[in-house]
Amino acid sequence: MKKHRNITLERIQKFISTEYFSNYNLTSVLYKYIRVPETIKLSVYHVPMKESTPSFGDVTGRDFVPVKVGQSFGPSWSTHWFKLEFRIPPENRDDNLYCMWNTGSEGLLFDANGKAIQGLTDQRNTFLIDAQMNTYYIEMACLGMFGNGQGNLIFPPDNERYFTLSECCLLIKNMDAWDLFYDYKLLVGIIENTPPDSQLNADALYLANEIVNLFDKSDSYSWKQSSSMAKEFFQKMNESLANNHEIIATGHCHIDSAWLWDYSETRRKCARSWSSQLLLMEQYPNYEFVCSQAQQYEWVENDYPELFKRIQDKKREGQFVPIGGSWVEMDCNIPSGESFIRQFIYGQEYFKSRFSERCKVFWLPDTFGYSSQLPQIIKQCGMEYFFTQKLSWNNINKFPHTTFYWKGLDGTRVLTHFSPADTYCSTANPKDILYCVKNNKDKDRAAHSLLVYGHGDGGGGPTEEMLESLQRFAGFEGIKVDMGNPNTFFEALEENSRDLMEWKGELYFELHRGTYTSQAKNKYYNRLCEFKMHNLELLSVFRFAKTRKFNEMKVNFDQIWKNILLNQFHDVLPGSSIEKVYKDSTKIYENVLSDIEQLENSICEDMRETLVVINPWPWELSFVIEYKPRNGG
Template sequence: MTEKEYQLQQTRVMKFYCRLPEYFLEDARIFEGEIAVSTGPIAYEQRQSLRYEAISEGMPWGKLWDSAWIHLAGEFPESWKDREVIFQLNVGGEGLLFDAQGVPFYSITNTSSLVRHYRKEYVQFGSCTTPGKFELWLEAAANGLFGREEDPDYPDQHGDFGSIRKLRYGLFRREVWALALDLEVLMSLLHFPHTAGDFGFPETPAFPEGSAREKQLMRILSRAVDCFAGNPENATVARAILAEALQTPALASAMTVTAIGHAHIDTGWLWPVRESVRKAARTFASQLMLMERYPDYVFGASQPQHYLFIKENYPALYEKIKQRVAEGRWELQGGMWVECDCNLASGEAIIRQFLHGKNFFRDEFGIEVKNLWLPDVFGYSAALPQIIRKCGCDRFLTQKLSWNQSNKFPHHCFRWIGIDGTSILSFFPPEDNYNATLVPEMLNYGVNNFSENDTIPEIISLFGIGDGGGGPKEEYLERGIRCANLEGCPKVRFGRADEFLERLGKYEKELPAWHGELYLELHRGTLTTQAEVKRNNRRCEEMLIAVEKLYAGRDLKEYPARELDRLWKLLLLNQFHDILPGSSIAPVYERTRKEHQDILESCAKLMAALKDKSDCMTFVNTLGTPYHGLVKVPGKEGWLPLTLAPHESRTLHTFDSENIVCLREDRVLENEFLRAEFSMAGELVSLIEKSSNREMLSAPANVLKLYHDRPNANDAWDIDSFYVNEELADAVWCTKITPAKSGSLWSELTLEFAIGDSTLRQTVRLAKGAKELIFATTVNWQEEHRLLRVEFPTSIHNGKANFDIQYGFLERPIHRNTSWEEAKFEVCQHQYCDLADSAGGLALLNDCKYGVSVHENIIGMSLLRAPTYPDKTADRGEHEFTYALMPHTGDFREAGVREAAASLNRPPLMIAGGLKAWKLPVKLETFSGSVVLEVVKKAEKEDALVVRCVERHGRFGRCEIHFDAPYRTITECDMLEWNPVGKAMKSGAEVSFRPFEIKTFLIK
């Protein structure tokens, strides 16, 4: 066979394969249908109350996010008895079919312009047992699998939805369908274009180009097409020819692939969360149906929140899932409540993801999941390994780092070591995909790409339609069966992920190690996009912990456990990896905004419930560190200086707040520690730490810079490195400076800027006795595709800087010597970053900003973005945030940088009235000065206190824990509060900590 002849045959086979679906239906008929449209979902039970009208193929019925009930009626003729029936249904959107009892049994989806073969419109109904009239109920949604796909560079390109395309039923020509699958698998061995394996990664044909086997297979394919000769009755004969190739066994040394059915369901993304409820139902119903048909098939799903959606909305479906879980054919995956973002969520929030997630699985299914399952999250903090381990998991799975823009991550199976030294066995499925398709070329890509394939003879494949849910179609399972023992292909078998991950344990000692964060070299904009959501998330995280401590200081009978459980779960849901990062559509954020508001208002109510009516004000420091700062008392002029010990509450009847100020001529703010001077242009031109007389700046600082921000792709997600070359000249100018005014307690000046079409106002404040210069900022932001950053050129030279992360900090280089360092041009911080030499340095604190860079001597922080996709108006409007500069001498740990950042983020609770006898029953006496009492709450499952203490300085730590009656004993336990890890001790127990160690105790 010449090359030209090979290409001729390839084209012919390809076209033949594409035509085969025309033959799937024999004796096709069209359903009679009627439809009732609504703007949102209507429950099955309420469907009869709607008004219906007749519908037929070709009719439009709804606009984006509309919902409909479709009633279909047909008639099976007598001649169809005991023959297989198939439906072809395409309603221009997604759909869920219900059986006669009102239980969902199968789903359809019309389109995805991203991946053509994601379309699902054939429903294998089974045998026609009773000919005659029949009816069906279908719930339709006018949106594609990915909502409405759009690209800001090609605005006209989007999914097509909201019209009826196909309402057909007929006899099922199973042999033609099977022929298509036979062809598909063999074509994939030869890497035909546009087949199910075509995801755009490097092609991996099974045989060398031009090899004899390649040509032999092409000849076999071509003979099968000859045989078919345009007649579907010949499918069986054509298949017999292909069987020759399909029955050639795999090499004895071929690797094994454990294939587990998977459906990545984003809890909210290009569709609102309410649609995810139905996406979960569509996915799970279809998978249960496939389990009936394929007895070896195993499906897995993570995210207890999705199981709760099903429990609350589809109880019969939920019972079926429970049964499959009990049989071991449905695998519960992951420990977290949702697959949450791991850059931005706080340390405590991540622990609560596990706490609520694992409690749900244990309560509902009696199963403890031992792996963390986060295939799609945008980077993984170096604080995670310890949290994973102490939450009872010992394996971690993702694949996201395969998306790196610059560097290929060197391992797929490795020991991941966190800031405290905890090691977690981690695995990246080497197909670089969680939407795998079980075709040979993708499987071959997986085994060849697998970095540890010289040691470990097996991989895992997460196959099925995902992101918008769905899971495998029948076709995927059929392909897996054909690839069980096929020449040129690894051996596929269906199985559980937990068993696969467990088997990796025996290689653990030989595995390479990776220390520190798993930084995703992409999606750096998600540290900044949807700024309001990030700010409210931070406030909610702080507030919930504060309120817990307030109630932990009282009789536990009064503890509002149910309400706090509800509020935490609202917060956890909104930390999903497309919600908190800012990559969702506007309707998702309408709900997030309401839910964050609900949390903050409910916390305020819980606080108010504890006050008495006296005419006073109570301040409660809920931090495990001292508070020192100014507070604004509602209804009072000026500011009140306040110093409180850790967990101290103070009731004041009179206020020392002061508003008498003297105006100054200059632009200098000064106290006993700092002197800050601003120029006429609004720049901070000098910042002196007075005890060392050190100028902290090397050039004007607090410089606002506006950049054109147009990443190559993924608008809301990405900041590409070239943004730095696109600074807009003359886009920022200072429009007004009010001269400094000062009183005995604080001094301040105000700066106003015009930035493009936006305005920014800063009140710069320095309190007496304070070490931080505060920049309280409001912005009216009206930009499009712009990035606003603030920069601070410092006089400090050091090779490294420190960044606050979850319950610890991370040291990162400030240079770009290697491609790995170069890729980290924008990194994640929580409440502070610090650049210092051994004599001292400068910390930048913030109350809600996560995207930061420290490059050589310049600290830069991203403030606002303005992407247009997927939310056209993301971030336009009013913003409020505060950052602060804190020069210091010596080490940042001893200088109290973390404590100052904590005070900025969680000022004392203010209660208008007296607070009845509040005293936290637990007290730490710390010898190293570095162990902090972070959390005191009621235990989830018993009347006991849970206390969480953390070593925050990254060194050995020691403390005594004291507690009051009626509590009698303290026992260390895991973070889930399930398992004790030490003996019961008395009050005053001395406890030691590894660097960054997080310890949890039960006090009874």
């Protein structure tokens, strides 16, 4: 090993670089490419832009035309279905065969029977080929994980963006090389994020350099030997733990119900992300994944019933954990108190009906501030705990607590935790784990932190690399790391914390501005619909008193409320989404108002023989009413 640390460190980092020495370092042996002509027959069906996106069953009978690697597809927001027919060489039939697929866009892989297998994105671009399945389909959506912004997330979309199929090929995954790759990535993470003068850092640096010395790309035994050395190091590191602080790592996939894409695209994002997580659950039985928003579950239930059934199965096995309790992850500044309650009524009822239990944790990591009404409402709707991290983004006053009791207007208290990693999209690396402890502002009162890992906002969730990292170590530097879920985390936190501080009133977010003013028409419609639903429900009570009729209207009321609640999503109502989202929300609001008017007319028709004057507002009104009886009397 070179005596100068920086020289050794640079050597170590370049051992897994895809830019430097990639023909000779560890990355050069991760795959063996099968460059045999005609191994993949590739064809495509272009969905017309004005046509609604067809389902798998609708598209397989369409006319597919031949296509080649190197062709581009678009424009933005269009959909293209690919058919892949594999002709596997006889000598490779027993190999660990994968297909690599690169378009720079999002896609969903189906087998020939219509089963949604996994998402295909820049985060995961290979899939395992079943030896018994020679045909697959890929639904390609022409957008990136964060939409189609012109060079920047918050820029307007480029509606003429095209995506190139840069790679579609067969390859063999060298599992021994990948095993060493995951070992080495973790070693590098430890070296880069622990104190350079610590014994752990010195030992990790020495071992990483020894592995470079031992590596021979033509000798797979050297890979296995190196991996064995790394695992012995991790085992000793784990056994020497002094458990001073415990971190629960929970997999998560935050999907904005609309933001830089519209609602229809989110329906597909859910399928892409969640199918990928189900695949990981098969590989890692100890993996636990949480996901919120009842609306998104309902979308998947309606659009991908087979996928939804598998989600229910994994819920029963304890790996797929519904959380949050609300219909969507709503804005918490603008909606009325009644809307907050309806979010939980519809959300909790959905989770109870589909997964046999209501949620205990209110999960809202990405909303732009939190009303002081919420603690009382959270508790009254059957939840015990609250999780977020958004206030860590404050750009003026840093919030002083990590674990505390949030006290509402009426004095109700809710045990609250802000992830000290300051993100809900961690990659489960040593840097985030160490920061979780360093940044925990209440270590003296609660020696527990929640680490939320997985790609998010545009979906994706945890990857194999993140899970492999967590499989390899139980912690270091006095930190214990376990995989788990927020329910068990909060229970342990409540049992083991002491003298927690209290915060009374609003949790104000000091970063995003204009949330009370942007997209004013959208906000006007929200309040108008809230008022009109109040009046409609009041009228329905008088109708019930006279006619005993209500049940036939409940379905209409429920759907109206769900549409209002959907548009209260935290990137829609505040005004932070792209234009096409507000075209959608305007249509939804106009349909809601039309439905309300029809129901009002129906109620009035049922009560036509009764003169009723109602003041629906909580204040006195004084004005003249002109009444003309129908019979002219």
